[in-house]
Amino acid sequence: MLSRQLTSGGVYLEAHQYVDGFGRDLQGQVNDAAAGYRLVTAKALNGLGQARYTSGSYQAAGRPGVAGSGYLTPTWTSLPN
Numbered sequence: 001m002l003s004r005q006l007t008s009g010g011v012y013l014e015a016h017q018y019v020d021g022f023g024r025d026l027q028g029q030v031n032d033a034a035a036g037y038r039l040v041t042a043k044a045l046n047g048l049g050q051a052r053y054t055s056g057s058y059q060a061a062g063r064p065g066v067a068g069s070g071y072l073t074p075t076w077t078s079l080p081n
Contacts, residue, residue, distance in 0.1 A: 042074040
């Protein structure tokens with residue numbers, strides 16, 4: 001899912017959200033234009049749909065929404081949470 005927010009400077013901030021089949025958030029990505037990375041937050045759900053793991057924001061290479069930069073599979077043992 002893509003959302004855009006128009007800033008006062010006339011620039012759009014884009015955020016990409018990945019959801020499961022029930023529409024629950026699994027991952028969010030925003031562009032960090034200053035650093036040239038995307039900031040990612042991730043969530044894993046248990047069998048009842050409750051949050052099992054939730055990460056803090058972390059940097060990943062690429063820009064959200066660009067070909068080849070889709071969903072990142074989290075490695076929960078190495079992410080800030």
